[in-house]
Amino acid sequence: MVNLQNVFFDYGEGETLKNISCRIDKGEFVAIVGANGAGKTTLCKLLNGLLKPSSGSVVINSMDTRTTKTSALAKSIGFLFQNPDRQICKNTVREEILFGLELAFKDKGLIEERLKNTLSTFGFQGDSNPFNLSRGERQRLALASLIAVEPEILILDEPTTGFDYMEAMKTMGTIKELNDKGATVIMICHDMEVVLDFAERVLVLAEGTIIADGQTREIFRKEEALEQASVLPPQLVQLALRLGEGFEDVFSVDEMASAIINRMNKERTFEHERFSGLCTG
Numbered sequence: 001m002v003n004l005q006n007v008f009f010d011y012g013e014g015e016t017l018k019n020i021s022c023r024i025d026k027g028e029f030v031a032i033v034g035a036n037g038a039g040k041t042t043l044c045k046l047l048n049g050l051l052k053p054s055s056g057s058v059v060i061n062s063m064d065t066r067t068t069k070t071s072a073l074a075k076s077i078g079f080l081f082q083n084p085d086r087q088i089c090k091n092t093v094r095e096e097i098l099f100g101l102e103l104a105f106k107d108k109g110l111i112e113e114r115l116k117n118t119l120s121t122f123g124f125q126g127d128s129n130p131f132n133l134s135r136g137e138r139q140r141l142a143l144a145s146l147i148a149v150e151p152e153i154l155i156l157d158e159p160t161t162g163f164d165y166m167e168a169m170k171t172m173g174t175i176k177e178l179n180d181k182g183a184t185v186i187m188i189c190h191d192m193e194v195v196l197d198f199a200e201r202v203l204v205l206a207e208g209t210i211i212a213d214g215q216t217r218e219i220f221r222k223e224e225a226l227e228q229a230s231v232l233p234p235q236l237v238q239l240a241l242r243l244g245e246g247f248e249d250v251f252s253v254d255e256m257a258s259a260i261i262n263r264m265n266k267e268r269t270f271e272h273e274r275f276s277g278l279c280t281g
Protein backbone atom coordinates (compact mmCIF):
# COMPACT_ATOMS: atom_id res chain seq x y z
CA MET A 1 0.00 0.00 0.00
CA VAL A 2 1.17 3.52 -0.88
CA ASN A 3 0.19 6.42 1.36
CA LEU A 4 1.11 10.07 0.84
CA GLN A 5 0.11 12.61 3.45
CA ASN A 6 0.38 16.35 2.92
CA VAL A 7 3.50 15.95 0.79
CA PHE A 8 5.40 19.05 -0.28
CA PHE A 9 8.56 18.94 -2.38
CA ASP A 10 11.00 21.65 -3.32
CA TYR A 11 14.11 21.38 -5.58
CA GLY A 12 15.27 24.66 -4.03
CA GLU A 13 13.51 26.88 -6.55
CA GLY A 14 9.99 27.00 -5.06
CA GLU A 15 7.48 24.25 -4.39
CA THR A 16 7.26 21.64 -7.16
CA LEU A 17 4.70 19.51 -5.30
CA LYS A 18 2.10 21.07 -3.02
CA ASN A 19 0.11 19.28 -0.37
CA ILE A 20 -0.29 15.92 -2.10
CA SER A 21 -2.34 13.37 -0.19
CA CYS A 22 -3.46 10.09 -1.67
CA ARG A 23 -3.63 6.39 -0.94
CA ILE A 24 -3.10 3.65 -3.49
CA ASP A 25 -4.09 0.13 -2.48
CA LYS A 26 -2.47 -3.16 -3.45
CA GLY A 27 -3.43 -4.29 -6.95
CA GLU A 28 -4.67 -0.91 -8.22
CA PHE A 29 -3.75 0.30 -11.72
CA VAL A 30 -3.36 4.07 -11.48
CA ALA A 31 -2.41 6.56 -14.19
CA ILE A 32 -0.87 9.95 -13.43
CA VAL A 33 -1.64 12.54 -16.11
CA GLY A 34 -0.82 16.23 -16.52
CA ALA A 35 1.06 18.79 -18.60
CA ASN A 36 4.86 18.87 -19.06
CA GLY A 37 6.43 20.14 -15.87
CA ALA A 38 3.34 19.43 -13.72
CA GLY A 39 5.47 17.34 -11.33
CA LYS A 40 4.60 13.78 -12.42
CA THR A 41 8.19 12.46 -12.51
CA THR A 42 8.99 14.24 -9.24
CA LEU A 43 5.98 12.56 -7.62
CA CYS A 44 7.12 9.12 -8.83
CA LYS A 45 10.67 9.70 -7.56
CA LEU A 46 9.16 10.45 -4.15
CA LEU A 47 7.30 7.14 -4.35
CA ASN A 48 10.47 5.11 -4.91
CA GLY A 49 12.48 7.04 -2.32
CA LEU A 50 14.92 8.65 -4.81
CA LEU A 51 13.59 11.97 -3.50
CA LYS A 52 12.40 12.65 0.04
CA PRO A 53 9.51 15.00 0.83
CA SER A 54 10.39 18.49 2.10
CA SER A 55 7.46 17.99 4.47
CA GLY A 56 4.68 15.43 4.87
CA SER A 57 5.17 11.69 4.56
CA VAL A 58 5.43 8.98 1.92
CA VAL A 59 4.83 5.48 3.27
CA ILE A 60 5.28 2.38 1.09
CA ASN A 61 4.16 -0.95 2.64
CA SER A 62 4.61 0.53 6.16
CA MET A 63 8.10 1.90 5.27
CA ASP A 64 8.47 5.67 5.62
CA THR A 65 10.76 6.76 2.75
CA ARG A 66 12.52 9.32 5.00
CA THR A 67 13.78 6.61 7.33
CA THR A 68 14.11 3.63 4.96
CA LYS A 69 17.12 2.97 2.72
CA THR A 70 16.33 3.25 -1.02
CA SER A 71 17.80 -0.27 -1.43
CA ALA A 72 15.19 -1.64 1.00
CA LEU A 73 12.40 0.12 -0.88
CA ALA A 74 13.77 -1.24 -4.16
CA LYS A 75 12.94 -4.79 -2.97
CA SER A 76 9.21 -3.95 -3.33
CA ILE A 77 9.35 -1.37 -6.11
CA GLY A 78 10.31 -1.59 -9.78
CA PHE A 79 10.86 1.84 -11.31
CA LEU A 80 11.00 2.52 -15.05
CA PHE A 81 12.80 5.78 -15.81
CA GLN A 82 11.43 8.19 -18.42
CA ASN A 83 14.73 7.68 -20.28
CA PRO A 84 15.74 3.98 -20.60
CA ASP A 85 19.42 4.91 -20.90
CA ARG A 86 19.36 5.89 -17.23
CA GLN A 87 18.46 2.29 -16.44
CA ILE A 88 20.45 0.10 -18.80
CA CYS A 89 24.02 -0.55 -17.64
CA LYS A 90 25.11 -3.94 -19.07
CA ASN A 91 26.61 -5.00 -22.40
CA THR A 92 24.16 -7.74 -23.31
CA VAL A 93 20.42 -8.12 -23.02
CA ARG A 94 20.93 -11.31 -20.97
CA GLU A 95 23.22 -9.60 -18.43
CA GLU A 96 20.83 -6.66 -18.19
CA ILE A 97 17.88 -8.91 -17.29
CA LEU A 98 20.08 -11.04 -14.95
CA PHE A 99 21.26 -7.92 -13.09
CA GLY A 100 17.91 -7.28 -11.39
CA LEU A 101 17.11 -10.98 -10.99
CA GLU A 102 20.40 -11.71 -9.18
CA LEU A 103 19.85 -8.77 -6.84
CA ALA A 104 16.37 -10.03 -6.00
CA PHE A 105 16.86 -13.82 -5.83
CA LYS A 106 19.45 -16.44 -4.80
CA ASP A 107 17.83 -19.54 -6.35
CA LYS A 108 19.78 -20.23 -9.58
CA GLY A 109 16.98 -22.37 -11.08
CA LEU A 110 14.39 -19.65 -10.53
CA ILE A 111 16.73 -17.01 -12.00
CA GLU A 112 17.35 -19.10 -15.14
CA GLU A 113 13.64 -19.80 -15.58
CA ARG A 114 12.69 -16.11 -15.19
CA LEU A 115 15.45 -15.12 -17.66
CA LYS A 116 14.25 -17.65 -20.25
CA ASN A 117 10.59 -16.61 -19.87
CA THR A 118 11.41 -12.90 -20.08
CA LEU A 119 13.54 -13.33 -23.22
CA SER A 120 10.75 -15.25 -24.90
CA THR A 121 7.87 -12.99 -23.72
CA PHE A 122 9.63 -9.88 -24.97
CA GLY A 123 11.19 -11.56 -28.03
CA PHE A 124 14.78 -10.58 -27.18
CA GLN A 125 18.01 -12.32 -28.19
CA GLY A 126 20.13 -12.72 -25.04
CA ASP A 127 23.39 -11.88 -26.85
CA SER A 128 22.22 -8.58 -28.37
CA ASN A 129 23.98 -5.39 -27.30
CA PRO A 130 21.38 -3.09 -25.69
CA PHE A 131 23.00 -0.05 -27.28
CA ASN A 132 22.41 -1.45 -30.79
CA LEU A 133 18.67 -1.58 -30.06
CA SER A 134 16.26 1.21 -31.04
CA ARG A 135 15.05 3.57 -28.29
CA GLY A 136 11.70 1.76 -28.19
CA GLU A 137 13.45 -1.61 -27.82
CA ARG A 138 15.71 -0.24 -25.06
CA GLN A 139 12.58 0.98 -23.27
CA ARG A 140 11.10 -2.52 -23.61
CA LEU A 141 14.37 -4.04 -22.31
CA ALA A 142 14.35 -1.74 -19.26
CA LEU A 143 10.75 -2.78 -18.63
CA ALA A 144 11.52 -6.47 -19.24
CA SER A 145 14.29 -6.36 -16.59
CA LEU A 146 11.79 -4.96 -14.07
CA ILE A 147 8.96 -7.33 -14.95
CA ALA A 148 11.30 -10.36 -14.69
CA VAL A 149 11.56 -9.65 -10.95
CA GLU A 150 7.75 -9.35 -10.59
CA PRO A 151 7.87 -6.45 -8.10
CA GLU A 152 4.94 -5.76 -5.76
CA ILE A 153 4.74 -2.19 -7.02
CA LEU A 154 5.61 -1.14 -10.55
CA ILE A 155 6.13 2.58 -11.17
CA LEU A 156 6.40 3.50 -14.84
CA ASP A 157 7.42 6.89 -16.18
CA GLU A 158 5.90 6.98 -19.67
CA PRO A 159 6.31 3.30 -20.62
CA THR A 160 4.96 3.67 -24.18
CA THR A 161 6.56 6.93 -25.36
CA GLY A 162 7.90 6.55 -28.89
CA PHE A 163 6.08 3.24 -29.43
CA ASP A 164 3.81 2.51 -32.37
CA TYR A 165 0.32 1.22 -31.57
CA MET A 166 1.22 -2.49 -31.74
CA GLU A 167 4.35 -2.05 -29.58
CA ALA A 168 2.34 -0.06 -27.04
CA MET A 169 -0.42 -2.68 -26.84
CA LYS A 170 2.10 -5.52 -26.49
CA THR A 171 3.96 -3.75 -23.71
CA MET A 172 0.79 -2.71 -21.91
CA GLY A 173 -0.51 -6.29 -22.17
CA THR A 174 2.58 -7.53 -20.30
CA ILE A 175 2.13 -4.84 -17.63
CA LYS A 176 -1.56 -5.76 -17.29
CA GLU A 177 -0.61 -9.44 -16.79
CA LEU A 178 1.57 -8.48 -13.83
CA ASN A 179 -1.27 -6.30 -12.48
CA ASP A 180 -3.67 -9.26 -12.85
CA LYS A 181 -1.27 -11.30 -10.67
CA GLY A 182 -1.73 -8.68 -7.91
CA ALA A 183 1.00 -6.08 -8.55
CA THR A 184 0.18 -2.41 -8.03
CA VAL A 185 0.86 -0.34 -11.15
CA ILE A 186 1.40 3.42 -11.07
CA MET A 187 1.98 4.79 -14.56
CA ILE A 188 2.69 8.28 -15.89
CA CYS A 189 1.19 8.44 -19.36
CA HIS A 190 0.59 11.08 -22.03
CA ASP A 191 -1.45 8.71 -24.23
CA MET A 192 -5.04 8.96 -23.05
CA GLU A 193 -6.14 6.02 -25.23
CA VAL A 194 -3.71 3.83 -23.25
CA VAL A 195 -4.96 5.35 -19.97
CA LEU A 196 -8.59 4.60 -20.91
CA ASP A 197 -7.79 1.04 -21.96
CA PHE A 198 -5.67 0.07 -18.96
CA ALA A 199 -5.94 2.32 -15.89
CA GLU A 200 -8.78 1.91 -13.40
CA ARG A 201 -8.03 5.18 -11.65
CA VAL A 202 -6.51 8.48 -12.75
CA LEU A 203 -4.73 11.19 -10.77
CA VAL A 204 -4.72 14.54 -12.57
CA LEU A 205 -1.76 16.71 -11.67
CA ALA A 206 -1.55 20.45 -12.41
CA GLU A 207 1.22 22.72 -11.15
CA GLY A 208 2.22 20.28 -8.44
CA THR A 209 -1.26 19.64 -7.05
CA ILE A 210 -3.71 16.78 -7.53
CA ILE A 211 -6.75 18.52 -9.00
CA ALA A 212 -8.79 15.37 -9.68
CA ASP A 213 -8.62 11.74 -8.51
CA GLY A 214 -11.18 9.12 -9.48
CA GLN A 215 -12.25 6.23 -11.68
CA THR A 216 -10.91 6.61 -15.24
CA ARG A 217 -14.33 7.01 -16.89
CA GLU A 218 -15.41 9.56 -14.31
CA ILE A 219 -12.20 11.59 -14.79
CA PHE A 220 -12.53 11.70 -18.60
CA ARG A 221 -15.89 13.45 -18.12
CA LYS A 222 -14.35 16.21 -15.97
CA GLU A 223 -13.69 18.62 -18.82
CA GLU A 224 -12.77 21.54 -16.59
CA ALA A 225 -10.09 19.68 -14.61
CA LEU A 226 -8.65 18.13 -17.79
CA GLU A 227 -8.44 21.51 -19.46
CA GLN A 228 -6.69 22.96 -16.40
CA ALA A 229 -4.15 20.14 -16.68
CA SER A 230 -3.83 20.55 -20.50
CA VAL A 231 -5.09 17.00 -21.04
CA LEU A 232 -7.47 16.06 -23.84
CA PRO A 233 -9.67 12.99 -23.30
CA PRO A 234 -9.48 10.21 -25.93
CA GLN A 235 -11.05 11.24 -29.26
CA LEU A 236 -14.04 8.92 -28.92
CA VAL A 237 -14.83 10.43 -25.51
CA GLN A 238 -14.48 13.97 -26.94
CA LEU A 239 -17.04 13.02 -29.61
CA ALA A 240 -19.39 11.52 -26.99
CA LEU A 241 -19.12 14.72 -24.92
CA ARG A 242 -20.15 16.79 -27.97
CA LEU A 243 -23.08 14.51 -28.78
CA GLY A 244 -24.45 15.08 -25.25
CA GLU A 245 -27.62 13.37 -23.98
CA GLY A 246 -27.65 9.61 -24.46
CA PHE A 247 -23.84 9.48 -24.92
CA GLU A 248 -22.86 9.85 -21.24
CA ASP A 249 -21.67 6.24 -20.92
CA VAL A 250 -19.74 6.04 -24.19
CA PHE A 251 -16.07 5.09 -23.83
CA SER A 252 -15.64 2.45 -26.56
CA VAL A 253 -16.56 1.92 -30.21
CA ASP A 254 -19.19 -0.68 -29.22
CA GLU A 255 -20.76 1.72 -26.72
CA MET A 256 -20.75 4.47 -29.37
CA ALA A 257 -22.49 2.15 -31.87
CA SER A 258 -25.19 1.23 -29.29
CA ALA A 259 -25.76 4.87 -28.34
CA ILE A 260 -26.13 5.89 -32.02
CA ILE A 261 -28.60 3.04 -32.67
CA ASN A 262 -30.59 4.04 -29.54
CA ARG A 263 -30.76 7.64 -30.67
CA MET A 264 -31.83 6.62 -34.21
CA ASN A 265 -34.56 4.35 -32.79
CA LYS A 266 -35.80 7.15 -30.52
CA GLU A 267 -35.96 9.58 -33.44
CA ARG A 268 -37.80 7.01 -35.56
CA THR A 269 -40.36 6.41 -32.77
CA PHE A 270 -40.79 10.17 -32.38
CA GLU A 271 -41.34 10.64 -36.15
CA HIS A 272 -43.76 7.69 -36.19
CA GLU A 273 -45.76 9.12 -33.28
CA ARG A 274 -45.85 12.54 -34.90
CA PHE A 275 -47.02 11.05 -38.21
CA SER A 276 -49.73 8.95 -36.47
CA GLY A 277 -50.84 12.08 -34.59
CA LEU A 278 -51.14 14.03 -37.86
CA CYS A 279 -53.19 11.22 -39.47
CA THR A 280 -55.61 10.80 -36.55
CA GLY A 281 -55.72 14.48 -35.61
Ligand SMILES: Nc1ncnc2c1ncn2[C@@H]1O[C@H](COP(=O)(O)OP(=O)(O)OP(=O)(O)O)[C@@H](O)[C@H]1O
Pocket residue numbers: 011013016034035036037038039040041042043082
Ligand atom coordinates in the same frame (compact mmCIF):
# COMPACT_ATOMS: atom_id res chain seq x y z
N1 LIG B 1 16.53 18.00 -10.81
C1 LIG B 1 15.77 19.11 -10.85
N2 LIG B 1 16.20 20.29 -10.34
C2 LIG B 1 15.46 21.42 -10.36
N3 LIG B 1 14.19 21.45 -10.89
C3 LIG B 1 13.71 20.32 -11.41
C4 LIG B 1 14.46 19.09 -11.43
N4 LIG B 1 13.70 18.12 -12.01
C5 LIG B 1 12.54 18.72 -12.35
N5 LIG B 1 12.53 20.02 -12.00
C6 LIG B 1 11.44 20.99 -12.19
O1 LIG B 1 10.30 20.52 -11.46
C7 LIG B 1 9.10 20.70 -12.21
C8 LIG B 1 8.40 19.38 -12.39
O2 LIG B 1 9.20 18.54 -13.17
P1 LIG B 1 8.85 17.03 -13.48
O3 LIG B 1 9.97 16.46 -14.25
O4 LIG B 1 8.44 16.36 -12.23
O5 LIG B 1 7.55 17.24 -14.42
P2 LIG B 1 6.76 16.18 -15.33
O6 LIG B 1 5.31 16.38 -15.02
O7 LIG B 1 7.33 14.83 -15.16
O8 LIG B 1 7.03 16.74 -16.80
P3 LIG B 1 7.20 15.93 -18.22
O9 LIG B 1 5.80 15.60 -18.66
O10 LIG B 1 7.84 16.93 -19.09
O11 LIG B 1 8.05 14.73 -17.98
C9 LIG B 1 9.51 21.36 -13.52
O12 LIG B 1 9.34 22.75 -13.41
C10 LIG B 1 11.00 21.03 -13.65
O13 LIG B 1 11.69 22.03 -14.35
Ligand SMILES: [Mg+2]
Pocket residue numbers: 040041042082157
Ligand atom coordinates in the same frame (compact mmCIF):
# COMPACT_ATOMS: atom_id res chain seq x y z
MG1 LIG C 1 8.30 13.52 -16.43
